[in-house]
Amino acid sequence: MNLFQLRAFDAVVREGSFTRAAERLCISQPAVTGHVKALEEHYQVRLLRRSARQVEPTELGRSLAAISHQLFALAEKAEDLLDTSQALEAGRLDLAADSPHLVMPLLARMRERYPGVAINLRLGNTQETLAALNGERVDLALVSDIPPRTGLHLMPLGATRLCLLLPAGHPWVGRRKALALNELRGQVLLQREPGSLTRRTFERACAAQELELRAALELNSREAVIEAVAAGLGVSILYAQEVPRDPRVAALPLKGEGLESRHFLACLDSYAALRVVKAFYEVAGDQVPGLPSPPAPLPEG
Structure with a gap:
């Protein structure tokens, strides 16, 4: 399997757009389109439904995306592990938030401490922010009144x-x-x-x-x-x-x-070990006295 083609497909599903996928991968939009088309033609399948307004995975595409999301999350973990001896001087953080007033001070502190990290912020309402988190289109999210569940790391940020x-x-x-x-x-x-x-x-x-x-x-x-x-x-x-x-x-x-509404910093299990995610949790912990810096898993049940 051609991993360049699979990564292009994975990025399109995450972003819901060929254009945004190209920006995510730092390649041209025609290159992303070509990779996805080549993948579909090689296996003689249809992975995406394209319309003038949006791109959605087919049933087979959703099943493949579930695998590709895990695959590239593991690749990022491997890269992160190899870089642990170095300072966090580069990297990328994809973040979603439903409250600009809460997230902006955290971004300012993150930029001050780690100026080499590129941050991509998505602002939306709570449903849109949760969808980005659950769809693995972002590394972590600042979201309000989220119910706790197994596999989700939460840090309270106040009410x-x-x-x-x-x-x-x-x-x-x-x-x-x-x-x-x-x-x-x-x-x-x-x-x-x-x-x-x-x-x-x-x-x-x-x-x-x-x-x-x-x-x-x-x-x-x-x-x-x-x-x-x-x-x-x-x-x-x-x-x-x-x-x-x-x-x-x-x-x-x-x-x-x-x-009242309670606000949390949240990430999925598959992203909690990434250094850039841990760094943001540490920054949030410094902003909210008395809270643990690293994310801690919720108990079962």
């Missing part, structure tokens, strides 16, 4: 709480110190998309109080939410650490249970 974001001229600003969820009845509510942790946490808290609050407008990013609130379109829900320093908006704490 954040939801608050209400309002236009600066709203009557509550300067008059109220905190609000209960039921006081939001009658307000024009702006919400994030269904895959957003912000929305899921808020709706879960409302459900616990048997409170139904429907969104008047749905927006697919926190930046869009902030701009919509600043424009006076309504009020919205945001994590306290995400409130911008913007005179057009103000924030009020929300009272009640179930309005």
